Amino acid sequence: MKYYILFGPPGAGKGTQAGAIAEKYNVKHISTGALLRAEIAAGTEVGIEAKKLIEKGKLVSDDMVEEMLENYFASTRDTEGYLLDGFPRTLNQARDLDRLLAKKGEEVSAVISLMIPDAVIAERIQHRAAIEGRADDADMKVIKTRIATYHAQTEPIIDFYREAGKYHEVDGTGSIDEVKNKVSVLMDALHK
Ligand code: AMP
Numbered sequence: 001m002k003y004y005i006l007f008g009p010p011g012a013g014k015g016t017q018a019g020a021i022a023e024k025y026n027v028k029h030i031s032t033g034a035l036l037r038a039e040i041a042a043g044t045e046v047g048i049e050a051k052k053l054i055e056k057g058k059l060v061s062d063d064m065v066e067e068m069l070e071n072y073f074a075s076t077r078d079t080e081g082y083l084l085d086g087f088p089r090t091l092n093q094a095r096d097l098d099r100l101l102a103k104k105g106e107e108v109s110a111v112i113s114l115m116i117p118d119a120v121i122a123e124r125i126q127h128r129a130a131i132e133g134r135a136d137d138a139d140m141k142v143i144k145t146r147i148a149t150y151h152a153q154t155e156p157i158i159d160f161y162r163e164a165g166k167y168h169e170v171d172g173t174g175s176i177d178e179v180k181n182k183v184s185v186l187m188d189a190l191h192k
Contacts, residue, residue: 001083008114009150011124012086012172025191027081032065052135057145062092089154110190111161114172121147134148
């Protein structure tokens, strides 16, 4: 089973690129942000708790996200693997993922990182706000908190996977098609 991680700051284009990758390599795209938004829409306890944090640009607790992810893995069949989008987002989540996969005799296959500078993050998120209508995209204060959260809590994951020899970076600043082509070249080399 393949476990790919699509990594990058908010607004890097993970959600935009994920569908094509998942289809081409027959893996299931799983976005923890999308799962949380579904919980919010359904008005569940998890959703009510998550909403308060997401609205502020803060991360939801590791336990909450990991439970959701485990349930998702357990509920899916007929796939050659997964493309994780938005997870792991802390070093603790990265370590927990390793432990969870080790229990199944599996491991992270590769990390594909879409990298864009901070100035482009804000621009992309504001553009997306108009299209997708996400509340956490519309407020500049929340966007700034998300960028700060990324640098403080998520970026350290890069070295974790680099040391494991699993980290691969793609320049995410071009057009959707340009980035798609670069990701495709990388995935073709990685997907054995
Ligand atoms: P995303 O759709 O990936 O941009 O996620 C939207 C929001 O959901 C984030 O700003 C976080 O508040 C929350 N979230 C998504 N994934 C995670 C995660 N792995 N750990 C903690 N919070 C998360």
